[in-house]
Amino acid sequence: MKSCRTFVRSFRDAFRSVIRNFSLSLASITCIAITLIIIAAALLMSDNVKNFTDEIEKDVTVVAFLDSDVTNEKRDNFEMFLKKNSNVELFDYKSKADVKEDMQKENETFSSILAEWDDANNPLKDTYTIKVHDVKKIGNTAKDIEKQDGVNSVQYGEGLVEKLVGVFDAIEKITFCAAIALIIVTVFLIINTIKLTIFSRKREIGIMRLVGASNSRIKLPFVIEGIILGMIGSIIPILIVVLGYTTMYDYFGGILFSPVIKLITPMPFVVNTSIIILLIGMIVGMLGSSRAVRRYIKV
Template structure:
């Protein structure tokens, strides 16, 4: 195909968007709405996982040491415990510091702890360790308990199960919702383009009868579908951007309690903007091209 022919077909594809502007607006509106729903589902899933991840990072294990542990064993244990996988921050808590901290948690009843210093201190030395991935909690606890000098490990097993379950459920739910919305957007967009192609079936048939090749007939429709997809993607991206920033600014003004915690762990839009933009462009172009190629082919069989 000559360069002049390609230029002509490109102009025709762009021209068709304006000539059939009512159907173009309908196509853009439908695809933009679908992309908005997909973008909202993706952002919701990302932010829930971010919040759950923060809660996950705050869970701690308490590693209690044996009361008769020697200095040599304690020294080697300090090195070995830092080699255990899946651990984040590690802090050694000698029993002298532990009793002071425990007394503060007693509040007005802290006087009950009087006299429990020195040799009377019933608390063992311990380590406070944070776990990176709660789904691997059991393996981490077993690794810690196998270390020489460790008496026991206190772990939030039930909390870990709940958080892991929520995280997995949100991930699966997000994937299912996005997949359904992508399928719906493809079907709706394809049907919208189908109507456009059907309204111009006589034009296609005439071009076919006068000897135009299938590629020559198909290309303007593909270009038209691509333009519609690009415009829809840009509109959806801008709408999601403005809406997300508005939501965050609104939460900033009235955030309190758990809502404040959630807001602090919301993912900034600029962190996901590029991936979301590329995803929108890809989905828009594929939807437009898919619909055009699928339904133009039917009218090429004359």
């Protein structure tokens, strides 16, 4: 009952303090809002880059062509091998008849020429389209596949894929590091602003101690106040994320510069990002104020 009362009173004190120290609160809220906007932009960018590279990597497959005279037994063995291989995500088998059919569908000229081939003289090969888990290891996986009995040749866009993966990897790492660095810098900025506003209330904390407030009773309202400031400060960044990103997505029609670069669809992406922004605001506000108060509470 007593601790419940303390909690309720701390909440009331926190709200009262936000309102009565309005100019200081406004300073903290503005700082939090501006920095959270930067973090939001970094998050939106880094997530989109990651999504874009992931999408492209998903399209990379290995195609294995089997020997023309491959036996069913060899094919079964090959499938067993694919199932056991840890880097193979899934594979799709097409007999040469299916391949022929596909090609016929693509083009009418093809269709008439290919129609002349029956199963016996079809020069095409049975194929496996193989999707891998880790595109970085695609080269080795392709080599392993090629070594298998009954495999005639393997194609996966050698050279180009490796280069692409390397570039994407670097871009992903750079944007991620930039986002993290921004978050760290801004977190310090917010913590320091809140610290400054609390330092100006050093006397207040001293008086609280004097009338017999325990350390936790002094700290709690400040911590709650920090969380409130963080929450209020994240309102504008969240609006920018939700409205800004959705508008941008609609304006560009979901693609950026070229159809290859697809933007992440706004829902539920903006909601998730907003939640992250809100959490960062609250946690940072809390950390800032509790660290600042701790300096004035003699432990």
